[in-house]
Amino acid sequence: MKFNGAIMHFSFVLYLITAVHGQIRYSIPEEMKIGSLIGNIAHDLGLDLKRLRTGRAHIAHGDNIQYAELRTDKGILAVKERIDREQLCGELTPCSFAFEIILENPIDLHQVTVEILDINDNAPTFQKKEIKWEISESAAPGARFLLGGAEDPDVGVNALQRYVLSANEHFVLKQHERPDGVKYAEMVLEKPLDRELRPRLSLALTAVDGGSPQRSGTVAIEVTVLDANDNAPVFNQSLYKSSVPENVPKGTFVIKVSASDADKGSNAYVSYSIPHNNDVFAINESTGDITLSGVLDYEKVKRYELNILGTDGGGLTDSTKVVVDVTDVNDNIPTVAVMSSSKSVEEDALPGTVIAVIKVQDVDSGSNGDVLCYINDDVPFKMKPSSNHIYSLQTAATLDRETTPNYNVTVVACDRGTPSLCNNLNLSIKVTDVNDNTPVFEKKTYTAHIPENNTPGLTLIILKAGDIDCSQNARVNYLLEEGMVNGVSVSTYVSVNGESGVVRAVRSFDYEQMKSFQFRVKAQDGGSPPLSSNVSVDVIIQDQNDNAPQILYPIQSGGSLVAEMVPRAADVGYLVTKVVAVDVDSGQNAWLSYKLQKATDRALFEVGAQNGEIRTARQVTDKDPVKQKLTVVVEDNGQPSRSAIVNVNVAVADSFPEVLSEFTDFTHEKEKNENLTFYLVLALAAVSFLFICCLVVIISVKIYRWRQSRLFYQSSLPVIPYYPPHYADTGRTGTLQQMYNYEVCMTTDSRKSDCKFSRPSSQGVLITDSSASETLQRIQEKERFINDFNSPEQLRLRRAGRRQRDAGGE
Numbered sequence: 001m002k003f004n005g006a007i008m009h010f011s012f013v014l015y016l017i018t019a020v021h022g023q024i025r026y027s028i029p030e031e032m033k034i035g036s037l038i039g040n041i042a043h044d045l046g047l048d049l050k051r052l053r054t055g056r057a058h059i060a061h062g063d064n065i066q067y068a069e070l071r072t073d074k075g076i077l078a079v080k081e082r083i084d085r086e087q088l089c090g091e092l093t094p095c096s097f098a099f100e101i102i103l104e105n106p107i108d109l110h111q112v113t114v115e116i117l118d119i120n121d122n123a124p125t126f127q128k129k130e131i132k133w134e135i136s137e138s139a140a141p142g143a144r145f146l147l148g149g150a151e152d153p154d155v156g157v158n159a160l161q162r163y164v165l166s167a168n169e170h171f172v173l174k175q176h177e178r179p180d181g182v183k184y185a186e187m188v189l190e191k192p193l194d195r196e197l198r199p200r201l202s203l204a205l206t207a208v209d210g211g212s213p214q215r216s217g218t219v220a221i222e223v224t225v226l227d228a229n230d231n232a233p234v235f236n237q238s239l240y241k242s243s244v245p246e247n248v249p250k251g252t253f254v255i256k257v258s259a260s261d262a263d264k265g266s267n268a269y270v271s272y273s274i275p276h277n278n279d280v281f282a283i284n285e286s287t288g289d290i291t292l293s294g295v296l297d298y299e300k301v302k303r304y305e306l307n308i309l310g311t312d313g314g315g316l317t318d319s320t321k322v323v324v325d326v327t328d329v330n331d332n333i334p335t336v337a338v339m340s341s342s343k344s345v346e347e348d349a350l351p352g353t354v355i356a357v358i359k360v361q362d363v364d365s366g367s368n369g370d371v372l373c374y375i376n377d378d379v380p381f382k383m384k385p386s387s388n389h390i391y392s393l394q395t396a397a398t399l400d401r402e403t404t405p406n407y408n409v410t411v412v413a414c415d416r417g418t419p420s421l422c423n424n425l426n427l428s429i430k431v432t433d434v435n436d437n438t439p440v441f442e443k444k445t446y447t448a449h450i451p452e453n454n455t456p457g458l459t460l461i462i463l464k465a466g467d468i469d470c471s472q473n474a475r476v477n478y479l480l481e482e483g484m485v486n487g488v489s490v491s492t493y494v495s496v497n498g499e500s501g502v503v504r505a506v507r508s509f510d511y512e513q514m515k516s517f518q519f520r521v522k523a524q525d526g527g528s529p530p531l532s533s534n535v536s537v538d539v540i541i542q543d544q545n546d547n548a549p550q551i552l553y554p555i556q557s558g559g560s561l562v563a564e565m566v567p568r569a570a571d572v573g574y575l576v577t578k579v580v581a582v583d584v585d586s587g588q589n590a591w592l593s594y595k596l597q598k599a600t601d602r603a604l605f606e607v608g609a610q611n612g613e614i615r616t617a618r619q620v621t622d623k624d625p626v627k628q629k630l631t632v633v634v635e636d637n638g639q640p641s642r643s644a645i646v647n648v649n650v651a652v653a654d655s656f657p658e659v660l661s662e663f664t665d666f667t668h669e670k671e672k673n674e675n676l677t678f679y680l681v682l683a684l685a686a687v688s689f690l691f692i693c694c695l696v697v698i699i700s701v702k703i704y705r706w707r708q709s710r711l712f713y714q715s716s717l718p719v720i721p722y723y724p725p726h727y728a729d730t731g732r733t734g735t736l737q738q739m740y741n742y743e744v745c746m747t748t749d750s751r752k753s754d755c756k757f758s759r760p761s762s763q764g765v766l767i768t769d770s771s772a773s774e775t776l777q778r779i780q781e782k783e784r785f786i787n788d789f790n791s792p793e794q795l796r797l798r799r800a801g802r803r804q805r806d807a808g809g810e
Contacts, residue, residue: 023110023111023112023113023387024039024041024044024045024110024111024112024113025096025112025113025114025115026038026039026077026112026113026114026115027114027115027117028079028083028114028115028116028117029116029117029118029119030083030084030085030086030116030117030118030119030121031082031083031084031119031121032079032083033079034079034080034081034082035078035079036078036079037076037077037078038068038076038077038078038079038114039076039077040075040076041070041075041076041077041101041112042074042075042076043075045110047075047103048075049072049073049074049075051103052072052075052103053072053073054105055103055104055105055108056103056104056105057070057072057101057102057103058070058101058102059099059100059101059102060099060100060101060102060337060339060359066080066081066099067079067080067081067083067097067114068080068099068112068114070101077112077114083116085116085117085118085119085155086122086153086154088116089116090153091153091155093118093155093156094115095115095116095118095155096113096114096115096116097113097114097116098111098112098113098114099111099112100112100339100359100390102339102340102357104340106354107340107354107357109339109357109386109387109390111387111388111390118154118155118156118158119154119158120154120158120209120211120212120213120215121154122152122153122154122158122215123152123209123215123216123217124150124151124152124160124207124208124209124215124216124217125150125151125152125207125217126148126150126151126205126207126217126218126219127148127151127276127277128219128276129219129220130219130220130221130222131147131148131205131219131220131221131222132221132222132224133145133187133221133222133223133224134223134224134225134226134315135189135193135223135224135225135226135315135316136193136225136226136227136228136230136314136315136316137192137193137194137195137225137226137227137228138192138227138228138230139189139192139193139232139316140189140192141189141190141191141192142188142189143188143189143232143316144174144186144187144188144189144319145171145186145187145188145189145317146184146186146275146307146309146317146319147163147184147185147186147187147205147219147221148184148185148275148276148307149163149182149183149184149185149207150163150207150217150219152207152209154209154211157209157210157211158209158210158211159209159210160183160207160208160209161183161208161209161210162175162183162207162208163175163183163185163205163206163207163208164205164206164208165185165187165203165204165205165206166203166204166205166206168201168203169190169191170189170190170191170192170193170201171187171188171189171190171203172187172188172190173185173186173187173188173205174186174187174188178305178321180303180305182305184307185205187203187221193225194225195225195226195227198225199224199225200222200223200224200225201221201222201223201225202220202221202222202223203220203221203222203223204218204219204220204221205218205219205221206218226314226315227314228314230263230267231261231262231263231267231268231312231316232261232312232316232317232318233259233260233261233270233310233311233312233316233317233318234259234260234261234318235257235258235259235308235310235318235319235320236258236259236260237257237320238320238321239320239321239322239323240255240257240308240320240321240322240323241255241322241323241324241325242254242255242322242323242324242325243324243325243326243327244292244296244324244325244326244327245296245326245327245329246296246297246298246326246327246328246329246331247296247329247331248292248296249292250292250293250294250295251291251292251293252291252292253289253290253291254281254290254291254292254324255290255322255324256287256288256289256290257272257283257288257290257308257310257320257322258288259272259288259310259318259320261312261316263312263313263314265313266312266313266314267312267313267314267316268312268313269312269313270310270311270312271285271286271310271311272284272285272286272287272288272308272309272310273285273308273309273311274306274307274308274309275307275309276307278306279293279294280292280293280294280295280296280304281293281294281304281306281324283308288308288310290306290308290322296326297326298326298327298328298329298364298365299332299363299364299365301326302325302326303323303324303325303326304323304324304326305321305322305323305324306321306322306323306324307319307320307321307322308320308321308322328364328365328366328368329368330364330368330415330417330418330419330420330421331364332362332363332364332368332369332421333362333421333422333423334360334361334362334371334413334414334415334421334422334423335360335361335362335413335423336358336359336360336373336411336413336423336424336425337358337359337360338356338357338358338425338427339357339358339359339390340356340357341355341356341357341427342355342356342429343428343429343430344429344430344431344432345395345399345429345430345431345432346399346431346432346434347398347399347400347401347431347432347433347434347436348398348399348434348436349395349399350395351394351395351396351397351398352394352395353394353395354392354393354394355381355393355394355395355429356392356393356427357386357390357391357392357393358373358383358390358391358392358393358411358425359389359390359391360373360389360391360413361389362413362415364415364417367415367416367417368415368416368417369415370415370416371389371413371414371415371416372413372414372415372416373385373391373411373412373413374411374412374414375393375409375410375411375412376410376412376424377408377409377410379407379409380395380396380397380398380399380407381393381394381395381396381407381409381429382394382395382396383411393409393411393427399431400431401431401432401433401434401469401470402437402468402469404431405430405431406428406429406430406431407428407429407431408426408427408428408429409426409427409428409429410424410425410426410427411424411425411426411427412424412425413425433469433470433471433473434469434473435469435473435525435527435528435529435530435531436469436531437467437468437469437473437531438467438525438531438532438533439465439466439467439476439523439524439525439531439532439533440465440466440467440468440533441463441464441465441523441533441535442464442465442466443535444535445535445536445537445538446461446463446535446536446537446538447537447538447539447540448460448461448503448537448538448539448540449540449542450505450509450539450540450541450542451541451542451544452508452509452510452511452512452541452542452543452544452546453508453509453510453544453546454505454508454509455508456505456506456507456508457504457505457506458504458505459502459503459504460494460503460504460505460537460539461503461537462500462501462502462503463478463496463501463502463503463521463523463535463537464501465478465501465523465533465535467525469525469527472526472527473525473526473527474525474526475525475526476523476524476525476526477498477499477523477524477525477526478496478497478498478499478500478501478521478522478523478524479496479498479521479522479523479524480494480495480496480519480521480522481519481520481521481522481534483519483520485514485517485518485519486514486517490517490519491506492506492507493505493506493507493517493519493539494506494519494539496521501521501523503521503537509541510541511541511542511543511544511585511586512547512584512585514541515540515541515586516538516539516540516541517539518536518537518538518539519536519537519539520534520535520536520537521534521535521537522534523535543585543586543587543589544585544589544638545585545589545636545638545639545640545641545642546585547583547584547585547589547642548583548636548642548643548644549581549582549583549592549634549635549636549642549643549644550581550582550583550584550644551579551580551581551634551644551646552580552581552582553577553578553579553580554577554579554646554648556646556647563649563650563651564576564577564614564648564649564650564651565650565651565652565653566616566620566628566650566651566652567620567653567654568620568621568622568624568652568653568654569620569654570616570619570620571616571619572616572617572618572619573615573616574615574616574620575613575614575615576605576614576615576616576648576650577613577614577648577650578611578612578613578614579594579607579612579613579614579632579634579646579648580612581594581612581634581644581646583636583642585636585638588636588637588638589636589637589638590636590637591636591637592612592634592635592636592637593609593610593634593635593636593637594607594608594609594610594611594612594632594633594634595607595609595632595633595635596630596631596632596633597631597632597633597645598629598630598631599628599629599630599631600625600627600628600629600630601624601625601628603617603618604616604617604618604620604624604628605617605628605630605650607630607632612632612634614630614632614648614650620652624652625652626651626652626653627649627651627652628649628650628651628652629647629648629649629650630647630648630649630650631645631646631647631648632645632646632647632648633645634646
């Protein structure tokens with residue numbers, strides 16, 4: 001439509017009313033040409049053209065016609081479609097339409113409202129081209145005749161302002177305005193009619209608006225003068241009101257109007273009519289019942305005002321108004337539309353991360369149009385309103401792809417009507433993986449058992465670790481952590497396959513040298529940065545029966561004879577001696593058993609199978625020979641078993657000469673028949689001499705130790721113990737379960753002597769060399785060594801050496 005000159009002052013004047021919180025408002029006149037400028041959106045929002053292009057700025061599409069278009073190359077809004085304010089808003093004022101501009105990367109939302117200003121492009125129009133009245137000549141001055149009103153879709157000053165009735169001598173015009181602002185006119189009879197003088201009158205009613213230039217509309221009024229009818233109908237109410245829900249069916253009764261006439265006959269019969277064209281309501285001309293004849297829609301028309309005319313048989317009329325309010329019914333389902341959406345979200349996204357922007361709308365009014373948008377599923381997302389009818393779908397908690405890799409989110413939009421109407425929108429959201437899980441071994445610790453003497457390359461154990469991440473983040477490599485085992489790098493003992501986790505032995509192991517060792521293996525994933533975890537592997541070396549038992553007692557020597565002496569008065573069970581043996585193996589491979597293999601008299605002695613104790617099996621008699629030779633076999637419990645053999649010499653006698661004579665025969669079998677008297681005398685002399693020497697040595701040693709203890713208390717020198725050659729500790733070794741003391745019995749009374757050596761309890765051990773003189777010589781050498789070691793000169797030399805070492809250390 002063409003613009004008139006009055007609006008040229010503001011036709012292309014655009015002004016910004018408000019821009020608060022991402023909202024901007026423009027005002028333009030209606031009927032602008034397509035392509036006309038609405039506003040510089042880039043300048044008004046403070047955005048540059050690059051941001052509009054890279055953010056893919058666009059107008060969110062809604063249900064309304066798109067009247068505006070965004071030109072991102074210039075950053076302006078332009079008219080896209082013809083805008084007719086009356087078609088867009090009707091009588092609603094102010095008139096505007098709104099839309100949203102969306103920018104992405106990051107998502108940014110701006111709401112734009114365009115107000116349409118009215119121009120005087122419509123003239124007032126009457127629904128009828130001609131109004132006909134039949135008026136009785138008896139109509140009294142002051143009688144009113146409703147002419148109705150014209151319609152002008154413009155608003156404000158451009159709307160209908162007044163009515164003008166053509167000049168005549170009978171009627172004057174009265175203009176009225178309803179509470180809703182609608183203006184209508186009535187003719188009031190000022191001078192009585194005279195049918196005989198003037199039976200017909202032709203008048204004109206003109207409706208004028210306030211625009212510039214002014215527009216007007218005219219309707220012709222034809223008045224026919226009837227014969228006298230003194231009384232006009234009168235309605236019992238000047239205003240009727242009713243309300244009807246918008247969803248009632250056709251034919252529903254709305255309201256009843258009623259009028260009365262004081263005349264009689266045909267002049268008193270009142271007929272009812274709706275003077276204006278109407279396709280929504282119908283009236284029964286006889287009863288005045290108004291019913292629904294069309295379809296109501298609250299969203300289009302909220303109120304109807306009907307002028308009802310009552311006419312009697314003589315042509316007199318009266319009018320009344322019926323106001324029908326249409327009440328809203330919740331008959332429109334909310335609409336849900338995605339304005340912008342991301343298909344995936346990383347599992348480490350912070351709570352509050354925007355995933356989608358959603359617009360909801362309901363054309364109903366009041367609570368029926370008040371929409372609540374929410375998520376009906378138990379998912380870690382939430383809906384947050386950002387502006388009018390705009391919601392953003394955000395993360396409400398931390399996500400875990402390993403628990404839930406995908407979410408199907410149902411967005412529900414429900415109005416507050418009764419009953420409530422709802423609409424759903426389904427969104428599929430994929431959670432992308434982040435390397436946030438470390439590899440986890442199937443066990444907290446691993447234990448591998450391997451027999452000793454294994455071959456290198458033997459598989460010890462297979463480690464397995466899993467990572468609940470995916471793709472490269474879940475690829476696990478195995479690494480042997482650096483460490484030391486017995487001062488040597490652990491890599492010299494074992495190796496780990498990085499792909500399969502197979503642990504193999506690098507060398508052969510010896511249980512007697514090392515029974516177990518420990519190392520750690522790291523499992524590392526392929527993420528960036530990589531994550532890892534450690535596990536401890538215990539390797540237990542299993543013993544094999546590769547060592548035979550070792551005899552600790554009695555000591556086997558090649559140059560001397562060791563004999564246990566048993567008195568002839570010994571009872572049954574007398575402990576002769578104990579065979580002590582150990583096995584360096586472990587477990588059942590070290591369980592030892594003792595067995596008597598050979599004996600001079602097998603009925604005289606027996607051996608404990610578990611403890612190796614040799615005891616008398618019967619009472620010793622005088623007939624038993626002095627010299628007894630026993631062979632004991634010690635076996636372990638391994639598979640196959642290993643054994644050792646020990647020979648034990650036992651002397652059955654009550655006196656040393658008897659023993660000496662018999663054991664001399666052990667080594668000198670060929671000299672048995674020689675003169676034994678010489679050897680006996682020599683032995684007695686040697687024993688007596690040794691006894692006296694021992695007494696002297698004991699007394700000397702005690703005096704010397706008493707003197708040395710005083711010297712040691714006065715000095716800080718360490719005490720260096722002396723261990724004679726072939727010294728062996730008879731404490732807890734091997735399978736020996738208790739401490740035993742042994743002493744050398746040199747005479748039958750030697751058990752009372754203070755010079756004691758190791759012996760089994762209540763027994764004697766006889767050690768003899770090939771000659772008594774050799775035995776005496778060895779004892780004397782030991783005494784001289786002890787005396788020399790503890791002499792004052794040796795003590796002085798040791799102190800000097802210690803001071804020299806201390807000085808060298810400093």
